[in-house]
Amino acid sequence: MDDKTYHHGDLRAAMIEKGIELINENGAKALSLRKVAAACGVSHAAPYSHFAGKEELFTAIENYITNKFASVLKESVTGKDASPEGLVSLGCAYVLFFLRNPQYFHFIFIHSNIVFGDGAEYEPFDFYVDYMKQMLGKMDYPKELWLKTAIAHWAMIHGLTSIAAMDDDPKEILLWEERVPDILSNNYLLLPMNNADSK
């Protein structure tokens, strides 16, 4: 905070915060360890007391953003019981978060080594799939299809996010803000279908 020479105080936290600032200002691609260090008013090798290297700093930033993201997702369905309407809220929150912070999307899903799927622990993915399973459980939907359905649905959300987040034209952003809820609330894709009699 103040201008002590040595012993910044909490350089680790400062690096993460300044890192996020720089991502918002100059984009995810232009981020470098040295720039973050400079933004913290510290020499280029100082971060090595707190991070093993660039990768570890970036992972820390990644976790920071992911936590924000996860809390936004949770907020979007607090109070609501697991329901199709809740799922629309959840899906919209997912897409809109990255639509409004495309730098974060690039940074997380491009830099990162995140592995989705069964074994891996990626909170937003797990939260989404859990919520959907919960919803499907309330309907009499064949249990053996829960996971597949949830994965397919999450994939759609994530794919929409990919398209939306790559557009940085402000007009297109507005278009997506309309289109996403529209698509998600169309029950022919959102809900498990009554003719799901296959298998």
Place this chain on the structure above:
Amino acid sequence: MDDKTYHHGDLRAAMIEKGIELINENGAKALSLRKVAAACGVSHAAPYSHFAGKEELFTAIENYITNKFASVLKESVTGKDASPEGLVSLGCAYVLFFLRNPQYFHFIFIHSNIVFGDGAEYEPFDFYVDYMKQMLGKMDYPKELWLKTAIAHWAMIHGLTSIAAMDDDPKEILLWEERVPDILSNNYLLLPMNNADSK
């Protein structure tokens, strides 16, 4: 090919080919202009006679891969009329291409500035959406829902690809090779539903 000193012959093509080789060997992240130049047996500044800079070289590599990808997609539905079965083939081809070449996925969808959506021209996206519109046209599906349905479906495919391509565990790859056709052939998500009476 041979070891002429000056005048490589076709350095531009060689850079693209060697670039792809290096991506396959060392991953998309480790690719650099200088390494490609070295792999071509040429000085590090030689490429500047053929490319304005790194970005232009990478874009050329990107286009090369995208063309391969597009032709794989086309092959997967040649001879077949636009149909749900054809759509399964197309979707599987989409996911499996990147599942087996995850480096390409990282390189294209991470490095690139591709913009999907209406205005942009990204051949695989357009091809996919066109095919789906064609299919929906054969069924008596409300025309005003074509685009939305196609986008939603493509998003699912692309999202599945994202998950699948991030997994480099060989066991997981086999799992996805089973799971993808399974998910895609489940008509509750793949086909437009008969209770699509919304709007």
Place this chain on the structure above:
DNA sequence: CCTCCAAACTTGACAGTGTAAAGATAGTAA
């Protein structure tokens, strides 16, 4: 209070990167 240590930070160096400028080479057209 003093001492001293370990954590935090700086400085300097190195290899690697992209890029630009200036010079060398060689194929080609006159």
Place this chain on the structure above:
DNA sequence: TTACTATCTTTACACTGTCAAGTTTGGAGG
């Protein structure tokens, strides 16, 4: 042969991540 021009080399610079060695400083133990 001569001259031109595209192609390639050489050299240089700024920037990157990382390491090693030195410097500062807060705080614990005497």
